[in-house]
Amino acid sequence: MGSRRNEAEDDPGESVSVGEASTIELPWTTVEHYLGHGLGASYRLSAADEPLVSYEIADAGRGIALHVELAGRHHAPRSPLAAVRIDRVLHGGRRLARVTTTEPELVRDFHDLLLAVADRIVVDGQGLARAFDETVHGWSALLGRPRGLSRERRLGLHGELAVLVRMAGTIGWRAALDTWVGPTGEEHDFALESADLEVKTTASERRRHTIHGLGQLTETAGRPLWFASLRLTRGGTGGRTLADSVRATREAAAAESIALSRRLDGLLEAVGWDAEQPDDERWTPRDSPLVIRATDMPRLTADDLPEGAVARIDTVNYTVDVTGLSSIGQPPPLDLSDLPLP
Structure with a gap:
């Protein structure tokens, strides 16, 4: 199993890799490590001699994004999803499409979406527009099915x-x-x-x-x-x-x-x-x-x-x-101070 180059400086022990089925693997536990500690990280998903495709984790827990280099006159495609935004940024002299979510509470599911799009680009050789479109359509059949508990x-x-x-x-x-x-x-x-x-x-x-x-x-x-x-x-x-x-x-x-x-x-x-x-x-x-x-x-x-x-x-x-509110009068019926998770 060949590892892709990992650009994160504070790696919790896992890196981006291509699995046996030639799919990109970036465990959520790795991403969650950085988000939980407010650390930024950058994982290059594409080979060094290929146009840049990278998974970005912003510092201070500000979310995740997929960066895809725009070659020639290619433009960032439009997103049909209200929760997903695609815009163009300049970074290190490169024109990049940046895929982010407007719904930070959906970051876990958005992580899966980004890996699915990146997989179609890096492994299947598709452009961003087609990769994003196929991913959205591929998931659309599942959108009406509940994923267990919300x-x-x-x-x-x-x-x-x-x-x-x-x-x-x-x-x-x-x-x-x-x-x-x-x-x-x-x-x-x-x-x-x-x-x-x-x-x-x-x-x-x-x-x-x-x-x-x-x-x-x-x-x-x-x-x-x-x-x-x-x-x-x-x-x-x-x-x-x-x-x-x-x-x-x-x-x-x-x-x-x-x-x-x-x-x-x-x-x-x-x-x-x-x-x-x-x-x-x-x-x-x-x-x-x-x-x-x-x-x-x-x-x-x-x-x-x-x-x-x-x-x-x-x-x-x-x-x-209820931020900042306090109760008036008698104490609560159960002491929940310093309550840990089981």
């Missing part, structure tokens, strides 16, 4: 498992599993003895969370509702995949009782967890969770709508930013 739901499950493990350390696994009612279709994630708890997890810099429905932040009569905001950041090789968190949680439950581990499996199945799903994104907590009363944060409930409007509105989804 990214939002995977991050959410990370957070809920972290809270579940903390809960089990306080009241035991049997009681902790009783409190995790979200997978069974209840409005809130956890039903504690005297309060409810809604858990949201984000990978963004700010505590911005999507709220699904008018009831998600509505208190049940006589039971205060608390809201936990968790922030994760890419952890590189030291982070935890969702599979790692699931495995650790199952082992902890099984240590108390095999029956409890099986019960946990049923709850995981109910939320859509599948061990066969692609899973190579590693995360670590950015800081301690923010835990506040739902009544102390911006929210929408059925009471906020005009009389009769609820019956005519099918779906309400909105994003709320």
Whole structure:
């Protein structure tokens, strides 16, 4: 297997290569290492005597790009995708087409797209326009098929498992599993003895969370509702995949009782967890969770709508930013300070 020239100065141990099937291989774990540490890197994908094709990782975690040298009078093609931008840049005396994404939260999937385009250019000898067009059309048949859990739901499950493990350390696994009612279709994630708890997890810099429905932040009569905001950041090789968190949680439950581990499996199945799903994104907590009363944060409930409007509105989804907020009054029902991933 012949290695391509690696131009990264701080290589975590892996490099770009051409596999046995003559396809370009740049493991996501390598890219994630640089993104997680805020380091820049450049990997040349084409041979030294061929027009430049390189995979670029911007410093400070600002994303990834594919650079393709434009020979002669060739121009950068237009992108039909709103999430993908292709523009022209000058670098080192070369005219280059630069392929970037306008959606940083899709960087993991964008990585796969860039490698697919680069493979058609470097291995199959196609031009950028044709390589990009064929890649987009080749993937279009798959766009309507769900790729397991969405990214939002995977991050959410990370957070809920972290809270579940903390809960089990306080009241035991049997009681902790009783409190995790979200997978069974209840409005809130956890039903504690005297309060409810809604858990949201984000990978963004700010505590911005999507709220699904008018009831998600509505208190049940006589039971205060608390809201936990968790922030994760890419952890590189030291982070935890969702599979790692699931495995650790199952082992902890099984240590108390095999029956409890099986019960946990049923709850995981109910939320859509599948061990066969692609899973190579590693995360670590950015800081301690923010835990506040739902009544102390911006929210929408059925009471906020005009009389009769609820019956005519099918779906309400909105994003709320709780950055910098704090709760007033009594302490939260569960201490989530310095909460680790399982």
